[in-house]
Amino acid sequence: MWNYTDKVMDHFLKPRNIGVIEDAEAVGEVGNIVCGDAIKLYLKLSEDKKTIVKASFQTFGCASAIASASALTEILQGKTLLEAAALSNQDIADFLGELPEAKMHCSVMGMEAFQAAMQDLQKKFPELELPAAAHETQGEDRVVCHCFNVSEAKIREVIRANNLTSVEQITHYSKAGGGCGECIPEIEKILADALGKKAPATATAAGTKMNNLQKIKLIQELFDSVIRPSLQADGGDIELVDIDGDKVLVRLQGRCAACHSAEQTLRLWVEAKLHEKVSASIIVEEVR
Amino acid sequence: MNDDVIYVDNNATTCIAPEVLQAMQPFLTRYYGNPSSIYPFSGPAAEAMRQAREALAELIGADGPDELIFTSGGSESNNAAILSALQTQIGRRKILSSVVEHPAVLNLCRSLQKRGYQVDYLSVDSRGRIDLDEAKALISEETAIVSLMAANNEIGNIYPIYELAELAHAKGALFHSDAVQSVGKVPLHLRDSQIDFLSISGHKLHAPKGIGALYRKRFVPFKPLIIGGHQEHGLRAGTENVAAIAGLGEAARMAMSDMAEEAIQLRRLRDRLESGLLSSCPDPKVNGDPSSRLPNTCNISFKYVEGEAILLRLYLAAKVCASSGSACTTGSLEPSHVLRAIGLDYKALHGSIRFSFSRYNTEADVDTILQALPPIIKDLRELSPFGRQ
Numbered sequence: 199m200w201n202y203t204d205k206v207m208d209h210f211l212k213p214r215n216i217g218v219i220e221d222a223e224a225v226g227e228v229g230n231i232v233c234g235d236a237i238k239l240y241l242k243l244s245e246d247k248k249t250i251v252k253a254s255f256q257t258f259g260c261a262s263a264i265a266s267a268s269a270l271t272e273i274l275q276g277k278t279l280l281e282a283a284a285l286s287n288q289d290i291a292d293f294l295g296e297l298p299e300a301k302m303h304c305s306v307m308g309m310e311a312f313q314a315a316m317q318d319l320q321k322k323f324p325e326l327e328l329p330a331a332a333h334e335t336q337g338e339d340r341v342v343c344h345c346f347n348v349s350e351a352k353i354r355e356v357i358r359a360n361n362l363t364s365v366e367q368i369t370h371y372s373k374a375g376g377g378c379g380e381c382i383p384e385i386e387k388i389l390a391d392a393l394g395k396k397a398p399a400t401a402t403a404a405g406t407k408m409n410n411l412q413k414i415k416l417i418q419e420l421f422d423s424v425i426r427p428s429l430q431a432d433g434g435d436i437e438l439v440d441i442d443g444d445k446v447l448v449r450l451q452g453r454c455a456a457c458h459s460a461e462q463t464l465r466l467w468v469e470a471k472l473h474e475k476v477s478a479s480i481i482v483e484e485v486r
Numbered sequence: 487m488n489d490d491v492i493y494v495d496n497n498a499t500t501c502i503a504p505e506v507l508q509a510m511q512p513f514l515t516r517y518y519g520n521p522s523s524i525y526p527f528s529g530p531a532a533e534a535m536r537q538a539r540e541a542l543a544e545l546i547g548a549d550g551p552d553e554l555i556f557t558s559g560g561s562e563s564n565n566a567a568i569l570s571a572l573q574t575q576i577g578r579r580k581i582l583s584s585v586v587e588h589p590a591v592l593n594l595c596r597s598l599q600k601r602g603y604q605v606d607y608l609s610v611d612s613r614g615r616i617d618l619d620e621a622k623a624l625i626s627e628e629t630a631i632v633s634l635m636a637a638n639n640e641i642g643n644i645y646p647i648y649e650l651a652e653l654a655h656a657k658g659a660l661f662h663s664d665a666v667q668s669v670g671k672v673p674l675h676l677r678d679s680q681i682d683f684l685s686i687s688g689h690k691l692h693a694p695k696g697i698g699a700l701y702r703k704r705f706v707p708f709k710p711l712i713i714g715g716h717q718e719h720g721l722r723a724g725t726e727n728v729a730a731i732a733g734l735g736e737a738a739r740m741a742m743s744d745m746a747e748e749a750i751q752l753r754r755l756r757d758r759l760e761s762g763l764l765s766s767c768p769d770p771k772v773n774g775d776p777s778s779r780l781p782n783t784c785n786i787s788f789k790y791v792e793g794e795a796i797l798l799r800l801y802l803a804a805k806v807c808a809s810s811g812s813a814c815t816t817g818s819l820e821p822s823h824v825l826r827a828i829g830l831d832y833k834a835l836h837g838s839i840r841f842s843f844s845r846y847n848t849e850a851d852v853d854t855i856l857q858a859l860p861p862i863i864k865d866l867r868e869l870s871p872f873g874r875q
Binding site: 200210211213216227231232233234235236237238256257258259260261263264301345346369373376377459461462465466469470473478479480481482 | 569572573579600601602709713790791792793794795798799802812813814818819820821832833835836868869870871872
């Protein structure tokens, strides 16, 4: 269900400062129609190019994207570039009262639109000495999340600016990890590093390459130390018949042999255990 | 129906019909006996279940009521059918499904892939249609079960389940269909079909949530998902939800008696909405297969605008409850997997709205939407940086 503050609803239903400023000195555009949201921000500056006299926007996106862009223009108008450079996405969220956490990426996109406008300004007026963004971004500018094209620098910036402590939050704030999810281990590493912790150990047994002998030995050990004792406790047993590449042939004994959940036992427990500890490609087959 | 909302999201869930509520009432109050008990006080409960099973069997054209197992709903039925097939089809470790399935099947298949099963997914064309030749090539002696939805919840496409079931049987595979969107909306004829399993959900046809059924063709091997007591002939343990089952039975009776006229009415409303929107909004596109669709479903995209914004405005303007396939409404940051599968143009992908009607909708509902929606699309397009010449 929607969970927006009155202020968000107000800016969504009656967005301020919509449209194009034809003679804008700075135009910043972020996001794209493929990802589902985009903001184009126009800034008209004072003669000395130190103050924002007028700001306007166009947005493609959901209610919070529209409200965030509207709020951004209201915040920026009348500010000097120096003041504006010190703003963060949290200022947009604060202006709107609150944004649902899953929508915080809308406020982040607002600030990115402003940064893009500043780059545009610098390009058009190379002689201008613009205030540096309040915080130097750290980390390489390599793409981490390919679904939403999110860089490491952006991930580090949302972690820093919003004191984030979980991958889920990072997804809410930057969209990173919200698509196929393949980059989540990478985001975990960046988060751990940003928080000054060691990256979680990812090298489980299942991740390392083993030769066949090591594999057979490990499977045998698992059968003797974990799998058989557990089944024996329930009055059953399992015999390791053969190992042929990734195929592990077993014979169920005792109660297991007659149990009609035997297939589940093999898949959900024996096979899962071997996937976890040995290799994800192992297939357990029953011989009768 | 209630609270002055215009509820056109009936593929998500439906209201409980007053007649259904009435049929349930005695089993929530007076007749609370366990249907398995032996004394006459439990008789009405057992009798209500018997009648409900009969009504449901008739609705789907089953050979007999003994082919129905009551469950907690569509998801459980899907799990029960597919997991059972993997146990009974010894030596077969492949599944065939489709890219447009509901998450109730799709995520089950993905989890089975992680457990070492091979799953193939039938692709769809730009109208969301599958290709039976592709299916034929993918079904083999290793296929344990083929699972294809009877109709799609998002775009309403009706799929050739009878034909695919025959292809599955030709290779010794079982066939299952998630039919929660079809049951009660389009006639089904399971008696002479090759369909082994079919999932039914109560709350899609004006019965309550939390009740459903699994059709299992007589003599098809089955291993229960929920193990325990002897209920449902030992095929699904757990004391039966008698009131909900009585409700499902009444809903099935109502659907059976009204389906033909209802389909005409639903189609009329849907077509009125669709043609109205096509002529009043810029760049609209109807998604799905107009030649083979549920009569109640309209999925339409508006370019350059975003679905959540449309829905929120539409609710505030006219209390219209509908859904969207946009990223912001799927809860996953990514737009609908069905609309992506049909290759919908990215300019329109986020601006898709699904309207799904029920017997309780009226022409006045449609006219309200036709009045409210076009100015919203216009407004949002004016805000959008895209779509300008």
